[in-house]
Amino acid sequence: PPKLVVKTLKEEVRKPENHNYSFSQGEPEFKEAVAEWYKRRFRVDLNPEREVVALIGSKEGIANIVRAFINPGDKVLVPNPAYPVYAYGGTILSDGIPVQMPLLEENEFKPNIEFLDSQKNVKMMFLNYPNNPTTGIVDKNFLKQIVEIAKEKNMIVCYDNAYSEICFDGYKAPSILEIEGAKEVAVEFHSCSKTFCMTGDRIGFAVGNEKLIEGLVKVKSQIDSGPPKYIQKAAVKALESYPENGDQPKHVKKLNKIYRERRDVLVKGLEKLGIKCKKPKATFYIWSNVGISSMEFTKKLLEVGVVVTPGIGFGEYGEKYVRFSLTRPKEEIEEACERMKKIF
The missing domain is CATH 3.90.1150.10 (Aspartate Aminotransferase, domain 1)
Structure with missing residues (x-):
């Protein structure tokens, strides 16, 4: 991790009050830092109270968003190949039906738009770009098509953006929330694991549609007590290291x-x-x-x-x-x- 993260951890872990329970939705200071980071990095405005929730790593949030909104028999579009949590840790464990969405090399590892248009009675869709494992990338034009389809079909979009900061050769990964109307249908998941090398600290966040965040918070309130306070404080320092212009530190x-x-x-x-x-x-x-x-x-x-x-x-x-x-x-x-x- 960056030196500023380690330094902050050393300082904050010594404070007795930081070993008390956190809020399951995250400390206000952390949620405000996330909202500010989105403003700097993506020029996206978020209400930290209603549109941001802290996660014990984004993996936890991805599983719990399905618990919150998928009932037995509901269909969920899941990419294939993909991070297994979308289909297994989320959909199947919630008795949902995973509908495989092929990511093929001939289509630059993106789902086929005609395939998406043809789907009926789908409640949720998972997307992940930059993509694990295919390394595929997308632009805002593609995300605009996704938002339009989701709005037309009244479908929840869960956008896993964990690798947004690991980019090369002039590419800069977008947020789906940069697209007009995305907040009507989308929740975006992010993590400090990749950007700040904090994999074992288990700290991430979900942002976006107020009702989707509210549902996620309701589930989390019955399952966990939030990430440790000292971890959240270290993550705040990491997020604040981004300059006002959104450039990488x-x-x-x-x-x-x-x-x-x-x-x-x-x-x-x-x-x-x-x-x-x-x-x-x-x-x-x-x-x-x-x-x-x-x-x-x-x-x-x-x-x-x-x-x-x-x-x-x-x-x-x-x-x-x-x-x-x-x-x-x-x-x-x-x-x-x-x-x-x-x-x-």
């Missing part, structure tokens, strides 16, 4: 520079091995079509001590793909490429 720029360098090293190494891949403009993954069973490919790499994630673990449309991660030092990535030469 130095520590986020430094992080992206590291990921970009690792990306370039890995892509170059994979291309030398004959493994097809494109340089992603966002996230810290490489999503590659390896042409064979993703499990078999993964097992092959394990034989030389290299770990990747098989695409089938993200859904049937992830088969024949694997996900490489850029979370290891450049030297280890170079070593992994050397090891892979033994089997290619």
Whole structure:
């Protein structure tokens, strides 16, 4: 994490009052910081009291938004391949029916708009861009189409924007809330895990439609007591590090520079091995079509001590793909490429 986060944690964890229960919806100071961050980063106005809720990591919020609004038999559009929580931790555990929404390479890993138009009686849709695992990205024009479809079909849009700050080569990820009318249908999930390297601190937030946030808060009030106060205070400092113009602070720029360098090293190494891949403009993954069973490919790499994630673990449309991660030092990535030469 950035030094300012660690420094704040050290200071705040010593204060006895910060070990009392928090509010399940989050401390007012934290919610105000989130609203201010959205104003700086996306030029989106939020009411911190009614349109912001703190989460114990965005994963928790993604599962609980389904609990709040999906009844047995309700249909939920879930991307495939995708982060498994949308279908399993959320939809299936709430007795909803997941409707698979293919993300195909020929469509730049975006859902087909005609497919979405054809759907009937769908109550909720999950979208995640920049995307895990495919590294796909979208622009505001695409999000405008999504908002129009959701309004027409009276459908809730749950937009997972956890990777918005991990971008390269001039790309700047949008918020769905930048689209006119999005607040009528959408709730956006965000996390400090990726932006500020606070994965284990479990601190995130959801923002957007007042009624959707209200429903999420009602569920959370019966399940948890909010993130620890000292964690929220550290997250406030991290969010406040963004300047007024919405540009990234130095520590986020430094992080992206590291990921970009690792990306370039890995892509170059994979291309030398004959493994097809494109340089992603966002996230810290490489999503590659390896042409064979993703499990078999993964097992092959394990034989030389290299770990990747098989695409089938993200859904049937992830088969024949694997996900490489850029979370290891450049030297280890170079070593992994050397090891892979033994089997290619």
